[in-house]
Amino acid sequence: MLRDITLGQYYQADSVIHKLDPRVKLIATITFIISLFIVQNFVGYIVAALFLVLAIKLSKVPFRFMVKGMRAIVFLLMITVVFNLFLTPGEALITVWKITITKEGLRTAVFMAIRLIFLIIGSSVMTLTTTPNSLTDGMEKLMNPLKKIRVPVHEVAMMMSIALRFIPILLEETDKIMKAQIARGADFESGNLIKKAKSLVPLLVPLFISAFRRANDLAMAMEARCYRGGDHRTKMKPLKYKRRDAAAYGMLVCYFALCIVANIII
Amino acid sequence: MSLILDHVNYVYGGDTELAVRALKDINLVIPDGQFIGLIGHTGSGKSTLVQHLNGLMKPTSGSIFFNGEDVHDEDYDKKKLRSKVGLVFQYPEHQLFEIDVFSDVCYGPKNLGLEQKEVELRAYAALKQVGLEDEFFYQSPFDLSGGQKRRVAIAGVLAMKPDILILDEPTAGLDPKGRDEILDQIAKLHKETGITVILVSHSMEDVAKYVERIIVMNKGAVLYDDVPKEVFKHYKELEQVGLAAPQVTYIMQALKEKGLPVNTEVTTIPEAKDEILRVLLS
Numbered sequence: 001m002l003r004d005i006t007l008g009q010y011y012q013a014d015s016v017i018h019k020l021d022p023r024v025k026l027i028a029t030i031t032f033i034i035s036l037f038i039v040q041n042f043v044g045y046i047v048a049a050l051f052l053v054l055a056i057k058l059s060k061v062p063f064r065f066m067v068k069g070m071r072a073i074v075f076l077l078m079i080t081v082v083f084n085l086f087l088t089p090g091e092a093l094i095t096v097w098k099i100t101i102t103k104e105g106l107r108t109a110v111f112m113a114i115r116l117i118f119l120i121i122g123s124s125v126m127t128l129t130t131t132p133n134s135l136t137d138g139m140e141k142l143m144n145p146l147k148k149i150r151v152p153v154h155e156v157a158m159m160m161s162i163a164l165r166f167i168p169i170l171l172e173e174t175d176k177i178m179k180a181q182i183a184r185g186a187d188f189e190s191g192n193l194i195k196k197a198k199s200l201v202p203l204l205v206p207l208f209i210s211a212f213r214r215a216n217d218l219a220m221a222m223e224a225r226c227y228r229g230g231d232h233r234t235k236m237k238p239l240k241y242k243r244r245d246a247a248a249y250g251m252l253v254c255y256f257a258l259c260i261v262a263n264i265i266i
Numbered sequence: 267m268s269l270i271l272d273h274v275n276y277v278y279g280g281d282t283e284l285a286v287r288a289l290k291d292i293n294l295v296i297p298d299g300q301f302i303g304l305i306g307h308t309g310s311g312k313s314t315l316v317q318h319l320n321g322l323m324k325p326t327s328g329s330i331f332f333n334g335e336d337v338h339d340e341d342y343d344k345k346k347l348r349s350k351v352g353l354v355f356q357y358p359e360h361q362l363f364e365i366d367v368f369s370d371v372c373y374g375p376k377n378l379g380l381e382q383k384e385v386e387l388r389a390y391a392a393l394k395q396v397g398l399e400d401e402f403f404y405q406s407p408f409d410l411s412g413g414q415k416r417r418v419a420i421a422g423v424l425a426m427k428p429d430i431l432i433l434d435e436p437t438a439g440l441d442p443k444g445r446d447e448i449l450d451q452i453a454k455l456h457k458e459t460g461i462t463v464i465l466v467s468h469s470m471e472d473v474a475k476y477v478e479r480i481i482v483m484n485k486g487a488v489l490y491d492d493v494p495k496e497v498f499k500h501y502k503e504l505e506q507v508g509l510a511a512p513q514v515t516y517i518m519q520a521l522k523e524k525g526l527p528v529n530t531e532v533t534t535i536p537e538a539k540d541e542i543l544r545v546l547l548s
Contacts, residue, residue: 176360184373184423185374
């Protein structure tokens with residue numbers, strides 16, 4: 001049940017998208033998200049959808065895996081849709097008793113839903129095709145200029161990569177402890193809210209302990225290998241742009257231009 | 267009182283291309299009071315199998331019967347099953363959470379909805395059964411040594427008074443002394459209470475000394491299911507699946523090859539000593 005979250009779960013495949021420089025993928029994802037909020041009409045969303053479909057097709061990751069990440073936001077999605085649908089003032093479309101659905105409300109609700117869905121799928125494409133390590137590598141490189149204003153870029157990137165790395169481990173651990181406590185008669189499902197919250201204690205205490213233990217072990221192992229971050233640290237595989245990365249940037253610019261054009265013309 | 271597995275199959279990962287058949291057509295009868303060793307290489311499906319025995323996992327196909335009732339029937343009380351089939355996971359000390367040892371052991375029986383007094387009696391008895399001294403009862407479980415923590419965790423399951431006790435690699439990560447102590451304690455428990463014990467391990471050496479029946483798993487299927495000396499006869503096949511017979515078997519086989527007419531069926535060191543002496547003196 002806990003394995004449904006795709007965040008930070010890499011899907012191994014041999015595709016163009018997988019081979020792209022992580023910086024390209026990061027910038028593309030950010031651009032894609034920005035474009036989703038610039039676009040104000042259906043034509044624009046069709047352009048975005050086409051771009052997304054192209055990326056998914058090229059990535060060779062089964063569509064199923066993208067949708068998996070959606071389950072986590074179903075609730076958020078529903079709230080957004082409902083609020084927008086019923087609470088936007090404007091031209092009434094249907095009125096049942098005191099509830100009114102307006103034309104504007106329907107429009108915003110649909111757009112909001114599309115935005116959220118595209119946003120999640122778009123970022124899933126990135127996380128599914130990029131290993132957490134190369135992702136943080138890319139981030140570090142992109143944020144490098146910030147070092148001038150004393151932002152500890154390397155440390156932040158390191159922390160992020162460790163956090164990402166630990167998500168699947170902790171999920172597995174949770175699953176294991178949950179099973180162990182169920183075997184001891186624990187019940188995580190029935191009862192009211194307070195009872196449910198209380199029933200989580202036997203799960204959370206061991207989980208935290210294990211997280212701290214792992215953190216401690218990791219720190220020790222890093223220290224034992226003389227890790228020190230920051231300046232003068234070299235990389236075994238430094239990031240280098242290749243021709244396909246330039247092509248990808250080109251496509252990205254075309255896409256963004258197309259979005260703006262779609263917005264202005266229609 | 268018995269546990270029966272009938273054509274149990276389990277597939278991980280559903281119908282995707284990543285699907286793995288973790289269990290393949292498992293048929294087992296586990297009668298009352300047996301001391302069983304479940305042996306298999308890492309990834310042979312032994313952990314998956316034991317999680318089926320107490321209803322934590324549901325077979326993809328096939329059925330499991332406990333005392334004649336199908337445990338995956340709609341109206342079957344899973345909680346009761348879990349109290350009757352006690353499962354001690356690998357590294358069980360990672361599940362401890364209470365402020366002191368005694369309260370932690372109380373957690374299981376408390377979940378069964380027993381009275382406070384009964385809960386405490388059971389916790390006390392369980393802690394005694396695993397051989398933990400009184401002085402540790404009100405210490406934090408996190409202050410104990412590895413072996414002690416593990417005993418507390420085993421007591422946590424024992425306090426539910428199961429009919430079947432399953433231990434998944436109870437000696438993993440312990441030193442030889444801790445290992446022997448835990449195994450001796452389990453053997454003693456089995457002898458005194460007549461409880462059915464299933465000992466999951468990847469080491470023949472560990473189980474050869476204690477168990478009366480060995481089930482060998484390989485790639486999700488049961489390879490052998492027999493008394494130890496019969497299983498050890500297949501020592502060459504065992505090696506092929508990444509396991510090994512006890513050292514004694516190898517020594518006896520080697521002696522026989524060199525021309526000493528010993529009985530190669532012995533499984534423990536004292537038996538081997540007697541056998542060699544018998545042949546030499548005769």
